[in-house]
Each structure stands twice: as C-alpha cells, then as structure tokens.
Amino acid sequence: MQSQSNGYTALHQAAWHGATLEVIGLLLSLGADCRIKTTDKGLTASNIATINHPERADLVYALTERRLTIAQLIRKVIASKPDLFDAYDGNQVLADRFIGSFGTDPCPEKADKLIKKIEASFRSLTGTYITSSKKVVFSPAKGYELQVDTKFWKSQFFPILSEFSAQSALTPIEKEWAVVSDLFDPAPEQFGLRGDLFLWMEMRQALCYVPVPENPSDLAGIIKSAFHALTGESLEKREDFCISRFARGGMSSGGIDCSFWIEKFIPMIEQRLNWLQSMWGH
Structure with missing residues (x-):
C-alpha cells in the first residue's frame, strides 16, 4: 500500500532506511x-537505495526490477508441485527441454501469449500439435x-503456469528452484575480451539445470568445470586465448580473458549467492 502523501510503499521505506537483506x-x-514509483519524484525503491546508500550494492541488487523468464517460471511450477510427474514420465523430459529451449526469454505479460509460446515449442520438440489426441x-x-x-499439459500444467505467470513480475528468485544461471543476471557491466560475452552466454545456457550450491565458494569449481567443458582450456593457466567459433570478426573478436573470469565474474556470482541466501534467510 502506498502512502497518500508521497506514494511511498513499505519497500520504499526499507530502501530509504537501508534495511537488511532479510527484511x-x-x-x-x-x-x-519493485516497479512502483513514488508520486512526488517518481522513484522506485531501487532508485532510492542508489541515492541514499550508494555503497550498498547488495540493496540495489535485491531491489532491481525483474520479471521471471519462461524457464524460471517452469522451474517454479515444477518445484511447487513435487507430485506433478510420474516415474519415467515423458512429460518431465519435455518440461526439461522447455527449460533449455527458452533459456532467458522473458515471461510475456499476458498468459495467453505465454501458452502460445509453449504450444509452439511443443510442436517443434514433438512434431505434434498440443491440441492433438x-x-x-x-x-x-x-x-x-x-x-x-497432451491432456496433461492442457488440463494440469497450463492452468498452474497461467496462475504463476500473473505474478511473474512480483516473484523473486526462490531457493526451491534457483539454478546457477540465475546468478548471471544482470550481466556484468564490462567483459574482459570480446569472446567473453559469447562464452558467458553459452555458460549461462549450460548451467540452467545446475542447482545453486549451499556454499557460495563451491561456485568457483562449477564455473571452472563449465569453462573447461565449453572451451577445452583450464582457467588455472590464467593465459588469454582465442575460441575460433567466436572469431567471426577476426581473431581478436574471439579472445577470452581468463583474469575476467577468475578476478571478476566468479567473485561477483559468489557475492550474489551470498545476498540471495541472506534474503532467503527471513
């Protein structure tokens, strides 16, 4: 609820006073x-946190406006209904393929558009229309x-998905369905070399099934393993190199800066997981 005088909500007040992540x-x-703006100056809670507490990167991160991706929404549905699938259930395999297919696609604001996207993906993955018997x-x-x-998707999965999609702009990342790729958002403000962006995109996709570890320090091992799997190189060498598949604009465009991953990216996502765990600790 917003105050009548300046349009502040409890979230604005928390940002103003520099509340803890638990709050x-x-x-x-x-x-x-997070989207609501004050009526006097048109500020979001994130704006207020940035102005009043510029040293609180954790507060700004927690208050940044986000909308769940389609993949996150599907994971939320699955986590909320542990008995949704049977043993050796092809529907579960298909749900996993949906997660991989949609990756970082934002959830449409209207549920009917979301369902149409799922139906189109169903057709492309199975070769069958979802309306078919x-x-x-x-x-x-x-x-x-x-x-x-097909009946499962139409009568069971889609109703739950539609219900959750209505709240996709109000749903934070939750412990029950969080994966490592969720920590990639927002993207780093600056990458090392040009190839790092493309490797970051590939790694984000590759880690969309890996649950976040309990210990943030374990993230380093996960990123290093993914790095080696995707590049064939070890981060431990700390030597820059080039990935030919990224070098479309010349060899320099495929360059990988190992120091970026070791000194900037890994510490950044470790920090983000620490922040999320504090928020989950309420």
Missing part, C-alpha cells in the same frame, strides 16, 4: 512490487518407452 527478502516474498511416444534407450500426454 527486503521478506517484503518481496509477501508480494512487494495423438500419443507422443519416444524411446531414449532399449526397453524404455516414455510418453507425452
């Missing part, structure tokens, strides 16, 4: 809206047959 996390979990069966290994049920 901010509680307010966000209760549905506080045809059975979708695939065998990932000999002796195992998995089935996708």
